[in-house]
Amino acid sequence: MEIDQPLRLLGGLSAQQFMRRHWQKKPLLVRQAVPEMVPPIARGDLFDLAAREDVESRLIRHGAKGWTLRHGPFSRRALPSLRQAAWTLLVQGVDLHHQGVHALMQQFRFLPDARLDDLMISYASDGGGVGPHFDSYDVFLLQAHGRRRWSIGRQRDLSLQPNVPLKILSRFEPEDSFVLEPGDMLYLPPRYAHDGVAVGGDCMTYSIGLRSPAAEPLGADLLARIAEARADELQDAVGQAMAHYRDPSQPALQNPAEMPPALQAFAREAVLAALRDSEVIDRALGESMTEPKPTVWFDAGEPLSASSGVALDRRTRMLYDARHLYINGESFRASGRDARLMRRLADQRMLEPRDLAGASDDALSLLSDWCEAGWLHAQ
Numbered sequence: 001m002e003i004d005q006p007l008r009l010l011g012g013l014s015a016q017q018f019m020r021r022h023w024q025k026k027p028l029l030v031r032q033a034v035p036e037m038v039p040p041i042a043r044g045d046l047f048d049l050a051a052r053e054d055v056e057s058r059l060i061r062h063g064a065k066g067w068t069l070r071h072g073p074f075s076r077r078a079l080p081s082l083r084q085a086a087w088t089l090l091v092q093g094v095d096l097h098h099q100g101v102h103a104l105m106q107q108f109r110f111l112p113d114a115r116l117d118d119l120m121i122s123y124a125s126d127g128g129g130v131g132p133h134f135d136s137y138d139v140f141l142l143q144a145h146g147r148r149r150w151s152i153g154r155q156r157d158l159s160l161q162p163n164v165p166l167k168i169l170s171r172f173e174p175e176d177s178f179v180l181e182p183g184d185m186l187y188l189p190p191r192y193a194h195d196g197v198a199v200g201g202d203c204m205t206y207s208i209g210l211r212s213p214a215a216e217p218l219g220a221d222l223l224a225r226i227a228e229a230r231a232d233e234l235q236d237a238v239g240q241a242m243a244h245y246r247d248p249s250q251p252a253l254q255n256p257a258e259m260p261p262a263l264q265a266f267a268r269e270a271v272l273a274a275l276r277d278s279e280v281i282d283r284a285l286g287e288s289m290t291e292p293k294p295t296v297w298f299d300a301g302e303p304l305s306a307s308s309g310v311a312l313d314r315r316t317r318m319l320y321d322a323r324h325l326y327i328n329g330e331s332f333r334a335s336g337r338d339a340r341l342m343r344r345l346a347d348q349r350m351l352e353p354r355d356l357a358g359a360s361d362d363a364l365s366l367l368s369d370w371c372e373a374g375w376l377h378a379q
């Protein structure tokens with residue numbers, strides 16, 4: 001992507017300027033970010049997605065009983081009538097299921113793939129919304145159909161209403177308000193309070209959401225992965241000489257149940273030695289960040305055929321670093337020409353037949369395995 005060219009999507013800013021001035025700092029309202037916006041997915045098709053087991057959906061209503069939240073899947077009959085006011089259907093991960101929506105999301109790939117999460121679509125009947133709240137991640141709110149009034153504010157007081165199944169701010173103090181028309185877009189940094197309400201009829205909003213792992217669960221996930229990888233290494237190392245605990249200076253004890261401090265120090269060192277290798281942590285991170293969402297499974301495909309190009313399945317997550325490729329939760333070491341080829345695949349999400357013409361047998365066999373796994377398709 002040309003990161004220094006002005007982009008309509010960002011109101012004439014280049015991606016570089018946007019990142020410097022707005023990203024994680026302040027909101028940006030862009031009128032006609034997507035000119036003549038025609039929603040790539042029709043309302044009926046969105047409702048069909050909400051009926052599927054492998055799609056996460058939620059129904060939010062606001063009425064006499066206050067806020068209510070139900071989790072999908074929803075058959076069409078389980079949704080309120082279109083004439084009924086003030087309900088919202090949220091459908092998560094639409095980019096994984098719909099090519100047009102997936103293609104739209106590609107415009108945001110000036111951001112790291114490791115940070116882009118998914119595209120959620122909210123359908124709201126007139127007056128519908130999910131209430132004033134804040135999110136812990138950045139979001140681009142693209143109006144796809146109908147009109148929505150967004151009220152936003154920096155909001156110091158982040159206390160939430162008690163006994164409500166949603167996160168709703170107790171004392172929302174909006175500072176600004178705008179009505180977004182189809183094609184308009186609002187970027188909000190994390191923790192910026194917002195409240196969007198459909199006005200003048202129903203509406204659809206696309207939320208391009210970012211993911212920002214919290215340190216503690218990320219750390220826990222990486223430790224579990226490292227432990228598993230370490231256990232596999234040890235299986236392979238059975239029979240090899242290992243450094244056992246030795247204690248030639250251990251004195252005789254009157255309290256034999258007391259844990260020897262030298263054994264504690266030995267254990268600490270054994271754990272830290274496993275973590276001191278930064279490559280081990282990098283690898284665990286790459287595998288974690290490319291792990292498909294729990295609802296995703298791939299159908300087996302055909303092996304790679306000669307003279308075709310390949311494209312990543314839209315659900316495939318692929319990243320790389322200086323030494324590795326990461327794809328759908330697995331890591332591979334790569335260097336030289338093979339690494340350059342695979343990095344191109346990760347960045348462009350496709351390779352032309354001419355890219356494959358000069359590929360090594362190892363690279364072709366890996367690509368063929370991925371085709372058979374359904375991660376990649378010949379085209």
Ligand code: SIN
Pocket residue numbers: 088122129130135139194196205206207
């Ligand atoms: C919505 O589109 O209704 C909710 C999106 C959000 O507030 O992040």
Ligand code: CO
Pocket residue numbers: 133134135139194
């Ligand atoms: Co939000």
